Structures are given as structure tokens and as C-alpha cells.
Amino acid sequence: xxxxxxxxxxxxxxxxxxxxxxDPHDLxxxxxxxxxxxxxxxxxxxxxxxxxxxxxxxxxxxISQAAASITSEELIGLPVEEVAGLxxxxxxxxxxxxxxxxxxxxxxxxxxxxxGATTGDASWPE
Amino acid sequence: MGAxxxxxxxxxxxxxxxxxREINGHSLVYLDSAASSQKPRQVIEAMDSFxxxxxxxVHRGVYELGREATELFEGARERIAAFVNWDSDxxxxxxxxxxxxxxxxxxWGRGNLGPGxxxxxxEMEHHSNIVPWQLACEDTGAKLRYLSVPESGExxxxxxxxxxxxxxxxxxxxxxxxxxxxxxxxxxxxxxxxRAAGALTLVDGAQSVPQMPVDLRAIDADFYAxxxxxxxxxxxxxxxxxxxxxxxxxxFLGGGHMISRVEREHSTWNELxxxxxxxxxxxxxxxxxxxxxxxxxxxxxxxxxxHERELTAYALExxxxxxxxxxxxxxxxxxxxxxxxxxxxxxxxxxxxxLCDREAVCVxxxxxxxxxxxxxxxxxxxxxxxxxxxxxxxxxxxxxxALNGAREVFGL
Numbered sequence: 001x002x003x004x005x006x007x008x009x010x011x012x013x014x015x016x017x018x019x020x021x022x023d024p025h026d027l028x029x030x031x032x033x034x035x036x037x038x039x040x041x042x043x044x045x046x047x048x049x050x051x052x053x054x055x056x057x058x059x060x061x062x063i064s065q066a067a068a069s070i071t072s073e074e075l076i077g078l079p080v081e082e083v084a085g086l087x088x089x090x091x092x093x094x095x096x097x098x099x100x101x102x103x104x105x106x107x108x109x110x111x112x113x114x115x116g117a118t119t120g121d122a123s124w125p126e
Numbered sequence: 127m128g129a130x131x132x133x134x135x136x137x138x139x140x141x142x143x144x145x146x147r148e149i150n151g152h153s154l155v156y157l158d159s160a161a162s163s164q165k166p167r168q169v170i171e172a173m174d175s176f177x178x179x180x181x182x183x184v185h186r187g188v189y190e191l192g193r194e195a196t197e198l199f200e201g202a203r204e205r206i207a208a209f210v211n212w213d214s215d216x217x218x219x220x221x222x223x224x225x226x227x228x229x230x231x232x233x234w235g236r237g238n239l240g241p242g243x244x245x246x247x248x249e250m251e252h253h254s255n256i257v258p259w260q261l262a263c264e265d266t267g268a269k270l271r272y273l274s275v276p277e278s279g280e281x282x283x284x285x286x287x288x289x290x291x292x293x294x295x296x297x298x299x300x301x302x303x304x305x306x307x308x309x310x311x312x313x314x315x316x317x318x319x320x321r322a323a324g325a326l327t328l329v330d331g332a333q334s335v336p337q338m339p340v341d342l343r344a345i346d347a348d349f350y351a352x353x354x355x356x357x358x359x360x361x362x363x364x365x366x367x368x369x370x371x372x373x374x375x376x377x378f379l380g381g382g383h384m385i386s387r388v389e390r391e392h393s394t395w396n397e398l399x400x401x402x403x404x405x406x407x408x409x410x411x412x413x414x415x416x417x418x419x420x421x422x423x424x425x426x427x428x429x430x431x432x433h434e435r436e437l438t439a440y441a442l443e444x445x446x447x448x449x450x451x452x453x454x455x456x457x458x459x460x461x462x463x464x465x466x467x468x469x470x471x472x473x474x475x476x477x478x479x480x481l482c483d484r485e486a487v488c489v490x491x492x493x494x495x496x497x498x499x500x501x502x503x504x505x506x507x508x509x510x511x512x513x514x515x516x517x518x519x520x521x522x523x524x525x526x527x528a529l530n531g532a533r534e535v536f537g538l
Contacts, residue, residue, distance in 0.1 A: 002535050004480070010536060014472075036476055037493035037506055059506045061476035062536075106476065 004097055005062060012066035017073050020055040029117035033105050038064055042113045051075050051083070051118070056110065063095075063103050068110025070094050075114055083118040086111060088125045135433045135515050138425060141166035142516045152486035155521045160305050160333060160465045160512030161490050162355050165418075169359055172417035173410045184409055185383065185400075199409050202416025203399075206364060209419040210335060210350070212342040216372060218365045218399040219412050223332040224254040226351035226365035227299070229402060230328055231258035233375040234349075235297070241267035244294040246286075246325070248311075249275040249502050250304045253495040255330045259299060268296070275502050279307040279456045283315060290323035297326045302334035306494045306510070307455035308438070308462035310334070317347040326371070332356055336514070337434045337464055339427040342366055354411065358514070359418030362411035365402070372398050379404035430515055434464030437513045441466045441522045448529045450538065454503060464513035467494075470529065472538050475509040481532035482509075487525050 001007065025043035032039040038060035045053040054076050056068050071091060075083060091111050092099050099107045111125050139145055144164050147154045156164055176198060182191030184199045200214075207214035220226040235258075239245065245259045249272050263270045271289060273281055281300075289295060298320040302313050317327040328349040334340055336357035342350050348368045355361040377384055377395055381404035386394040395401040422430060439459045445451055450471035456462045470478060475491035482489050490510045493500045500506060511525055 005477070005535050035492065037497055037500060038474075038476075039506065059474075061474035063476070065474075103476075103480070 006097060009062060009066045009095070009097065012069040013062040016056075016065055016069040018055050018069065018076070019057065021057055022053060022055045027117040029113045031109065031113045031116060031122070033060070033064070033109050035105060036061070038106070038109065040064070040068060040109050040113050042117050044114070044117050046080055049079055049081070051078050051080060054114070056113070060109065061103075061106050063099070063106040064109045067091060067095055067107045068113075071110040071114060080118050083115055084121070086115065086125070091125065135425065135429060136518060138166070139516050139518070141168065141421075143167055143170070145516060149486035150484055155485075155487040155517075155524045157511040157513065157517065157521060157525060158488045158490045159336070159356065159514035159517075160510065163336060163358050163514050164516060165360070165414075166358055166421055168421050169414050169417045173360065173414040176410050176413050181410075183406055195409060198413050198416075199407065202412045205416050206412075206419050207366070209423060210331075210340050210342045210352075210364075210366065211344070212350070212366045213369070215398045216367055216369055218367070218372075218402045219407050220351075220363035220365055220402075221408070222355070222361060222363040223330060223351045223353035224258075224363070226353075226363045227255055227328065227330060228258045229365055229378040230349050230351070230367075231262040233378040233402070234326075234371065235259075235262035235268075236265060237376055239263070239266035239268040239296060242294060243268040243296045244271050244289075244292075245269070246271050246273065246289055246295045246298045248273040248281060248300055250279075250281075250307060250309060250496065250499050251299070251301055252305050252330065252332070253497070254332075255299050255301060255328075256498065269294075271295075272498070273300075275307075275499060279304070279309045279454065280461065281309075281311055281316075283312070283319065286316060286319060290319060290325065293323070295320070295323065295325045297328060299328040299330070301330040301332070302340070303331075303337070303463040303465075304455075304496075304499075305333050305465065306467055306496045306499055306508070308465040308467075309456055310338075310461050310463055313347060314345045317345060321346075333463060333465070336422075338431040354415035354418060357415070357418055358421060359415035360408075360411040362408050362415050364415075369398070372402070377401055377404065381405045425515060433515060434513055435459050437517055437519065437522065438462060438464050438466060440519050441511060441513075441525075444522055444526050445529075447526060449533065451529070454508065465510060466512070467508040467510045469505055469508050470533065470538075473532065473536050475507045477536070478509045478529065478532055481535055482525065482528040485524065485528040485531065487521075487528040489525070 022043035027044040030041040040058035180194040182195040207217040326348040331352035335352040350366040384404040479491035
């Protein structure tokens with residue numbers, strides 16, 4: 001099996017969880033990776049201070065789509081205020097693969113937009 | 127003819143030390159020359175020799191090293207200018223092609239554009255021939271317009287005429303060869319029609335000078351910008367301009383060397399080309415580019431072009447063997463340079479490039495600094511293979527092999 005393109009990464013890429021749009025939604029964010037032009041947007045519905053539902057949309061490589069898909073699964077049900085505490089190491093840990101410096105932003109774009117929607121913080125996760 | 131071109135140039139491979147490298151246990155297949163080319167040892171040695179034996183700054187030293195450095199530097203300028211058939215005193219060293227275009231956008235654009243004027247570019251421009259004009263238009267109140275890129279990947283001269291006929295275009299800025307599609311644009315004809323309509327022409331030659339004969343007197347544009355690092359040389363750019371324009375234009379950057387006399391409140395300018403070369407030049411890089419054009423001239427630009435054409439034709443023939451592949455750009459290899467963009471259904475270009483790298487096949491993936499064109503093509507990104515003198519048909523075979531392997535990893 002490939003060390004980077006593991007079966008579950010390719011599965012999330014080909015069948016992304018929580019992919020699409022949500023209307024109405026309470027929070028939204030949109031951003032892109034300036035290196036490759038990949039774009040990602042997110043819609044979030046908040047209930048009782050928690051991420052009740054979430055959909056992401058856009059296009060990107062297997063790493064960015066799988067990372068967004070995996071991150072989306074973790075976020076649903078989480079108290080909104082806890083999203084701010086998620087960082088780059090958390091994403092890479094969730095992915096379970098080694099991410100080279102050239103693919104780092106691919107892996108982080110999903111959390112970047114989801115964190116942007118919940119906190120307004122437009123910076124890259126560190 | 128193709129086979130002849132390959133056998134003539136294949137001996138040149140030995141001149142490129144980097145091709146001895148192995149990556150991931152495979153010999154290197156470098157297919158990203160449109161981004162930046164590799165360097166022959168003649169270029170590396172010219173720069174090494176300058177640093178080791180002749181280094182001094184130019185135009186000042188009374189001592190022997192200063193004289194040698196100035197001779198090497200100005201000698202390089204003369205050979206570079208001759209290589210593209212232009213006057214050496216109208217050939218300005220810049221940091222890169224981007225800076226050469228910015229020089230015109232500032233020094234000519236700010237002084238000559240105003241409300242009601244238009245700058246005409248095309249949808250296939252590199253960001254370096256878009257953003258400087260966006261900024262110039264913002265500053266002057268001029269309007270930026272685009273010639274469209276149809277599915278054929280070739281510009282319409284009728285559309286050009288229609289826009290020029292409106293009488294507001296002051297400058298047409300167009301790439302000679304598209305870095306994404308490979309389209310060779312008819313810049314000679316574009317410059318002629320622009321001039322007839324009272325507009326200037328700037329040609330971005332970053333992709334053309336490295337791979338085909340370029341005769342600036344024949345093209346007869348007003349400005350021509352290109353860069354050395356794609357032409358087997360180091361990172362130094364060139365701007366060639368028409369004498370009366372360069373004389374009239376204000377300087378771009380102020381500083382040492384570009385002045386004639388500095389008073390407390392104002393200054394007068396040095397002669398051409400030094401009026402546009404503020405500060406200490408990238409001297410070794412200029413000398414390296416001199417060696418690169420010597421190398422290309424010895425190889426023969428007709429032979430280089432024949433080689434690029436043959437490899438492009440071979441790639442266009444073999445790549446369709448890869449299932450799910452889509453190729454972009456003109457189909458006629460007489461009208462395209464050595465660049466082949468493609469996408470594969472079910473795989474993002476980033477992943478294609480990552481998996482090609484496992485077999486030491488270097489291809490580019492992304493928007494190629496041409497985001498408006500990506501939107502026209504309806505894709506977020508493409509993968510791209512591009513060639514230079516050191517590439518062979520075997521490299522194309524290795525690319526096809528790597529792409530088929532990549533599809534397997536993705537279970538396609």
C-alpha cells in the first residue's frame with residue numbers, strides 16, 4: 001500500500017463525507033491555497049453552542065479533500081469554541097500520514113476554512 | 127527530421143551535470159523547463175570562473191579586476207542583444223522578466239496612461255503580464271481589457287482589430303508563447319496592427335527566447351521582455367526597447383549608476399541602457415547568461431526549435447494512451463512550443479506530480495501563474511510537462527509510465 005495515498009485517504013477523496021452546501025446556515029467561510037489555486041468553502045449550522053451540521057465544498061487534491069473530509073467528521077458535534085484550539089499537529093495526526101512541507105497547506109486548508117467560519121481567524125493553522 | 131534533431135542534440139545531455147542525479151532510485155527526468163531550465167556546465171563554469179578569477183564591480187574599478195569585470199559584463203550584454211538581434215545599448219538587465227515588464231508599466235505606463243486609455247492584454251497571460259497592468263491602470267485611471275482565448279487556444283486577430291478600432295488602446299501586452307497552452311502567438315502581426323492603430327506593443331518572451339529563434343527586428347515590437355533562467359542561464363532578466371521610448375521614459379528605479387549628475391534637489395540620467403540599471407547589477411548572472419546564449423547559439427536555435435517540436439509531437443502522440451487524460455492547447459505542433467498541459471479524470475494535478483516524483487519525473491502542477499486562463503479552461507489546475515534540449519523521447523516514455531503507475535495507486 002502507498003505510504004501517502006492510503007486506502008482510507010483515497011476513500012475520503014473519492015467519497016468525501018459532509019460534502020456539499022447547507023442552506024440555511026449560521027456560519028460560512030471560503031478560502032484558497034495560493035500555491036495551487038485550490039478552493040474550499042464551508043457552511044456550518046450551530047445548535048446549543050455546538051457544530052450541529054457542516055458541509056464543505058470546492059476542489060482540491062486528494063490530501064486536501066481527504067483532510068477536509070476527516071476534519072469535518074471530527075468537527076460535527078464539537079462545541080464551537082473548541083474549534084479554535086485545533087492546530088496543524090491535530091490535523092496531521094487525524095490524517096495518520098506523513099505530510100511533506102510541500103503538501104502541508106493541502107492538509108491544512110480544510111481546518112483553515114472551518115476554523116475561519118467559527119472564529120473569524122483567517123490565518124493558516126500552525 | 128525529428129530523428130535528426132534528437133541525434134544532433136542528444137550529445138548535449140552530457141553538458142548538464144544535474145542529469146547525473148538519481149532521485150528515489152531513478153535517473154532524473156526533468157520536465158519542468160517552462161518553469162525554469164537546468165544549466166549546462168559552460169554556464170556554471172563561466173560564473174565560477176568570474177567569481178574565482180575576475181570578480182570586481184563594474185563601471186568603476188580603475189584596477190585590473192574592475193576592467194575585466196566590466197569587459198565580461200558588457201561583452202555579455204552585446205552577445206545577448208545580438209542573440210535576439212537588437213542593439214546592446216537598448217538591452218537592459220533586470221532581475222527577471224517580471225521586473226522587465228514592471229519597468230515598462232512604471233516608467234512608461236505611469237507617464238503615458240490616463241483616464242479613457244486602455245491597456246489590452248490576453249486571457250492567456252502569465253500573472254507577470256497581468257498584475258503590473260492592473261496596478262498601472264489603478265494608478266492612472268486607464269482600463270484593462272482582455273482578448274479572449276477560445277477553445278482552440280489561439281487568439282483571434284479579428285477580435286484584436288475590433289478592439290483596436292475603438293481607438294482607446296495605448297498598449298498591447300501579449301505573451302509570445304503561452305506558458306500554459308504552448309500557443310505561439312503571431313506577435314509580429316499583433317505589433318504591426320497595434321502600431322497601425324497608434325498603440326505600442328510589449329511582448330513577454332519568457333517562453334519563446336529559450337526555445338525558438340527570436341528576431342526582434344523582424345517582430346518590431348516596442349518592448350520585449352524575457353528571462354535568463356528559462357534559457358539555460360541564471361536568474362537575470364532582459365528588457366529590449368525602442369530607442370525613442372527609452373530615451374523619453376523616466377527612470378524606473380533611482381540610485382547609483384543610473385545618474386549623470388546628482389544635485390541636492392534633482393538629478394540627470396545616465397545614458398542608455400544604464401539609465402535603467404540602478405544599483406549594482408547581478409554581474410555574474412549577466413555573464414552566465416552570456417554563456418547561455420553562446421551555448422544556445424552554438425546548438426542552433428533552429429535545431430532547438432526542431433527538437434522541442436519533435437518532443438511535443440511525440441508527447442501529444444503518446445499521452446493519449448493514458449486513460450482519462452485530457453490535453454490542452456493547439457493541436458498543430460507548428461503553432462505551439464514545447465509545453466504540454468494535461469489533466470487526468472479522477473486525479474488532481476498535485477497528486478499526479480507527487481506520484482510522478484516517486485519515479486523522478488519532475489512535472490509541474492497548479493495554476494502556472496495563469497489563474498484567469500485556468501478559469502477560461504474551466505479547470506482549477508493542470509499538470510504540465512515541458513521540454514528543453516536535454517530531454518529525449520525516453521523522457522516522454524518515462525512520463526507515460528509514471529502516469530499509468532499513478533492511476534494504479536488511485537485505483538483508476
